[in-house]
Amino acid sequence: MSKVFSRGEVAKHSSEDDIWIIIDTAVYDMSRFIDMHPGGAFPILEYAGKDATDAFYGLHKQDVLIKYDRYKLGTIANEKPQIMFYQPGDISKVPYAESSAWMGYKSPYFNENHFKFRIAVRQILDGLKNEAREFEDSGERPSDKFVQKLGAAGLLAANIGPDAVQGFQLPGGVKPEEYDYFYEMIVHEEFARWACPGLGSGILGGMTISVPTVINFGKPELKAKILPLVLSGKKRMCLAITEPTTGSDVANIKTTAKLSSDGSHYIVNGVKKWITTGAFADYFSTAVRTDGGISMLLIERTEGVETKLIKTSSGSSAGTAYVTFDNVKVPVDNLLGVENEGFKVVLSNFNHERYIMLCGATMAARLVVEDCFKWANQRKVFGKRLIDQPVIRNKLAGMIAQLESMHNWLENLTYQMNHMDYKEQSIKLAGPLALCKYQMTRMLHHVSDDACQIFGGRAITKTGMGRNIETLQRTYKFSAILGGSEEIMADLGVRQALKYFPQNARL
Numbered sequence: 001m002s003k004v005f006s007r008g009e010v011a012k013h014s015s016e017d018d019i020w021i022i023i024d025t026a027v028y029d030m031s032r033f034i035d036m037h038p039g040g041a042f043p044i045l046e047y048a049g050k051d052a053t054d055a056f057y058g059l060h061k062q063d064v065l066i067k068y069d070r071y072k073l074g075t076i077a078n079e080k081p082q083i084m085f086y087q088p089g090d091i092s093k094v095p096y097a098e099s100s101a102w103m104g105y106k107s108p109y110f111n112e113n114h115f116k117f118r119i120a121v122r123q124i125l126d127g128l129k130n131e132a133r134e135f136e137d138s139g140e141r142p143s144d145k146f147v148q149k150l151g152a153a154g155l156l157a158a159n160i161g162p163d164a165v166q167g168f169q170l171p172g173g174v175k176p177e178e179y180d181y182f183y184e185m186i187v188h189e190e191f192a193r194w195a196c197p198g199l200g201s202g203i204l205g206g207m208t209i210s211v212p213t214v215i216n217f218g219k220p221e222l223k224a225k226i227l228p229l230v231l232s233g234k235k236r237m238c239l240a241i242t243e244p245t246t247g248s249d250v251a252n253i254k255t256t257a258k259l260s261s262d263g264s265h266y267i268v269n270g271v272k273k274w275i276t277t278g279a280f281a282d283y284f285s286t287a288v289r290t291d292g293g294i295s296m297l298l299i300e301r302t303e304g305v306e307t308k309l310i311k312t313s314s315g316s317s318a319g320t321a322y323v324t325f326d327n328v329k330v331p332v333d334n335l336l337g338v339e340n341e342g343f344k345v346v347l348s349n350f351n352h353e354r355y356i357m358l359c360g361a362t363m364a365a366r367l368v369v370e371d372c373f374k375w376a377n378q379r380k381v382f383g384k385r386l387i388d389q390p391v392i393r394n395k396l397a398g399m400i401a402q403l404e405s406m407h408n409w410l411e412n413l414t415y416q417m418n419h420m421d422y423k424e425q426s427i428k429l430a431g432p433l434a435l436c437k438y439q440m441t442r443m444l445h446h447v448s449d450d451a452c453q454i455f456g457g458r459a460i461t462k463t464g465m466g467r468n469i470e471t472l473q474r475t476y477k478f479s480a481i482l483g484g485s486e487e488i489m490a491d492l493g494v495r496q497a498l499k500y501f502p503q504n505a506r507l
């Protein structure tokens with residue numbers, strides 16, 4: 001059982017080699033830690049024998065107390081902690097830190113099982129967060145063991161959607177047949193709470209955009225071979241379309257696939273650039289130029305395939321790669337869909353890719369809004385809390401209003417996805433998803449900018465209080481460029497709407 005002390009007893013431990021401090025009624029022995037304290041000895045010595053709660057929370061996140069729990073001696077007698085302590089799976093009580101259904105508002109979209117599911121997923125991912133952050137910070141390849149933990153929990157397939165989870169055991173006892181796009185939304189949001197965009201891309205980025213090409217266009221034997229390996233985390237997969245000279249204008253790709261004289265395989269030559277997860281990938285779902293047009297091939301990492309890591313603004317555990325295909329032999333059975341009709345395969349993926357990005361983006365913004373709200377409440381400058389300044393409240397208002405508008409649109413689109421078959425989705429949702437993505441990344445731009453101003457120096461410091469703010473301002477442009485850039489999204493959205501513009505409409 002934890003020991004109990006009086007404040008008087010703690011006060012006796014106030015010499016340089018015997019330092020106790022109190023943080024929200026918990027008593028810590030800092031004597032051995034003082035030399036390791038990243039902020040030096042001085043800030044600790046100032047509070048030797050005293051209550052350091054305000055000073056601690058002015059400089060550190062609560063995570064630090066969990067990390068250094070071993071220095072905790074006990075608690076102060078007859079006193080209750082005043083600060084909420086986060087437990088894995090907890091739903092935040094900070095206004096706007098969760099989407100409205102989780103803040104006690106009525107929702108037409110979510111049922112009891114969605115609530116159970118979010119808690120179960122959050123518990124699992126909270127349990128893996130420290131490990132996730134180690135990969136993010138080191139830039140290392142996410143280990144097989146780590147990825148396979150997600151696979152075993154059904155959380156790799158859960159990212160790909162209702163079709164992919166059939167046959168899996170899902171968190172919270174959710175049955176695969178009840179798994180709809182609102183469950184999928186929850187999964188993307190919960191992964192975004194790691195605030196590890198590099199690692200997230202390395203584990204999920206390549207997989208989520210490439211696996212559907214096999215599910216929807218692969219031959220049965222190819223599906224049977226590849227899907228169990230990738231969805232369990234035993235193998236990694238990516239989508240290779242972009243080339244050094246061809247980005248937005250996909251139709252201009254130059255990588256070639258020539259059919260061998262006996263018709264048994266293609267010979268692939270060419271290069272691909274910025275391929276997420278490519279550095280670790282075993283399989284590359286690849287756009288190639290065949291004799292009569294563009295085709296998609298599933299290429300295994302084999303002789304002639306080489307990958308080189310490209311460093312980007314997110315962590316290198318994204319595995320973003322430059323990929324070279326040098327006379328690579330690919331069996332004809334690895335053709336995805338029909339020869340020369342690969343463009344269909346490429347296009348088929350875009351709506352879902354954009355949907356995934358939208359879900360992650362709202363949660364990335366939400367984390368930042370939560371941190372800003374907390375920080376503005378606890379940070380005192382010129383003798384006042386930041387939240388007491390009207391200009392700071394005005395910034396928070398703008399952030400919240402933009403975030404909530406976007407999230408509500410996204411929930412509406414999720415509902416549409418639940419009630420439309422693939423064909424209807426393709427016709428009706430490509431435009432709204434593109435416009436939603438365009439507006440979402442504009443929202444990220446404004447939220448990130450205001451959050452930086454609220455956090456000051458901490459917003460541009462990688463570790464510590466501003467970690468989530470720094471991460472967003474460094475990486476939000478990924479969503480504005482990948483999966484269709486803002487300009488392309490805006491243009492697509494309006495062009496799609498124009499298709500249905502009544503020719504007889506007049507002002």
Ligand SMILES: Cc1cc2nc3c(=O)[nH]c(=O)nc-3n(C[C@H](O)[C@H](O)[C@H](O)COP(=O)(O)OP(=O)(O)OC[C@H]3O[C@@H](n4cnc5c(N)ncnc54)[C@H](O)[C@@H]3O)c2cc1C
Pocket residue numbers: 206238239240241242246247248249273274275276277312320478481482483484485486487488491
């Ligand atoms: C980190 C990272 C990961 C990526 N992952 C993958 C991956 O896994 N697989 C893959 O295949 N690709 C991937 N990409 C490629 C990505 O999809 C492309 O970067 C994107 O399509 C844009 O292409 P580009 O960079 O060549 O820009 P460009 O096509 O050269 O465009 C440059 C700018 O001009 C604007 N522009 C282009 N055309 C128009 C137009 N018609 N009207 C108005 N403005 C226009 C665009 O908005 C863009 O901002 C990745 C890229 C990065 C940076």
